[in-house]
Amino acid sequence: MARSTTPRLLGAAALGLAAALSLTACGSGGSGSDGTLTVTRETSNSPYQGTTLTKHFDKPDLVLPDTSGQPFDLRKQTDGHPTLLFFGYTSCPDVCPTTMGDIGVAMSKLPPEDQKKIDVVFVSTDPVRDTPKVLRTWLDSFGKSFTGLTGDLEKVKAAAKTLGVMVEDPVVNKDGTVTSTHGAQVLAYLPGDDKAHLLYLSNSSVDTYAHDLALLAKGVPA
Numbered sequence: 001m002a003r004s005t006t007p008r009l010l011g012a013a014a015l016g017l018a019a020a021l022s023l024t025a026c027g028s029g030g031s032g033s034d035g036t037l038t039v040t041r042e043t044s045n046s047p048y049q050g051t052t053l054t055k056h057f058d059k060p061d062l063v064l065p066d067t068s069g070q071p072f073d074l075r076k077q078t079d080g081h082p083t084l085l086f087f088g089y090t091s092c093p094d095v096c097p098t099t100m101g102d103i104g105v106a107m108s109k110l111p112p113e114d115q116k117k118i119d120v121v122f123v124s125t126d127p128v129r130d131t132p133k134v135l136r137t138w139l140d141s142f143g144k145s146f147t148g149l150t151g152d153l154e155k156v157k158a159a160a161k162t163l164g165v166m167v168e169d170p171v172v173n174k175d176g177t178v179t180s181t182h183g184a185q186v187l188a189y190l191p192g193d194d195k196a197h198l199l200y201l202s203n204s205s206v207d208t209y210a211h212d213l214a215l216l217a218k219g220v221p222a
Contacts, residue, residue: 046198046222047215047220047222048197048198048211048212048215048220048222049208049211049212050188050198050199050200050204050208050212051198051199051200051201052197052198052222053196053197053198053199056193056195056196056197057162057163057164057187057195057196058162058194058195058196059074059075059078059083059085059189059194059195059196060074060075060158060159060160060162060163061074061075061159062074062075062123062149062155062156062159063155064123064149064150064151064152064155064156065132065149065150065151066132066147066148066149067132067133067135067136067139067147067148067150068132068136069132072147072149074121074149074159075194078119078121078189078194079194080191080194081117081118081119081189081191082117082118082119082188082189082190082191082213082216082217082219083118083119083120083121083188083189083194084103084118084119084120084121084186084187084188084189085121085123085163085186085187085188085189085196086099086100086103086120086121086122086123086185086186086187087122087123087124087125087156087160087165087167087182087183088100088122088123088124088125088180088182088184089124089125089126089129089130089170089178089180089182090124090126090129090130090134090135090138091126091129091177091178091180092180095184095202097142098202099184099186099202099204100122100139100142100143100146101142102204102205102206102209103120103142103143103186103209104141104142104143104146105206105209105210106206106207106209106210106213107120107143107209107213109210110210110213110214110217114213114214114217114218115145115217116145117217118213118216118217119147120143120145120146120147121146121147121148121149122135122139122146122147122148122149123149123150123156123159123160124148124149124150124151124156125153125156125160125167125170125180125182126170126178126180127150127151127152127153127156128170129170129178130148130150131150132148132150135148135150136148153167153169160182160183163187163196164183165182165183165185166181166182166183167180167181167182167183168180168181168182184201184202185199185200185201185202186199186200186204187199187200188200188212188216190216190219190221190222191216191219192219192221197222198212198222
């Protein structure tokens with residue numbers, strides 16, 4: 001059974017979030033109930049359907065191997081591109097595949113030229129089991145253009161912390177399954193300033209992603 005635990009937003013990042021957020025983390029093995037964290041924001045007139053942020057986050061200064069084994073500099077290699085960033089792991093039984101699947105379906109609804117403009121980056125929170133081959137195979141089921149990064153969990157945790165996303169060390173359960181607790185939010189970076197202006201929760205729909213990805217591809221301000 002899937003286990004959900006209460007995620008946490010850290011320090012100043014929590015103060016900058018722009019809506020009432022219901023955030024989850026995912027795991028495998030054990031049981032539990034979803035946690036909820038509430039913060040408030042000002043009313044937004046944004047054309048986007050995702051949650052608009054009052055604090056705009058820089059991309060983490062993160063360099064990790066991608067699924068081809070080559071170093072991938074998140075800031076440099078997504079510079080000037082609309083970018084979706086999500087932290088998770090391939091053996092997650094619930095939030096991760098659902099979220100990536102929804103993004104993949106939404107991307108497929110865009111014209112090919114718009115799909116090429118958007119970077120989708122998935123950062124593993126379970127790098128021991130998420131080898132480059134495992135991660136590439138898993139991501140290909142959602143989008144062959146999606147970028148997967150894996151390796152050095154301490155770097156991953158530090159990068160996530162700058163965004164207010166909690167990532168904890170994976171726990172191996174007695175039955176051999178693994179629980180990796182992490183924030184379930186997706187951050188969207190606009191190409192104009194390479195900052196995160198939007199946030200999506202685990203219950204965001206395909207239609208919401210499709211609507212917003214079309215705007216992101218055109219660089220529409222939030």
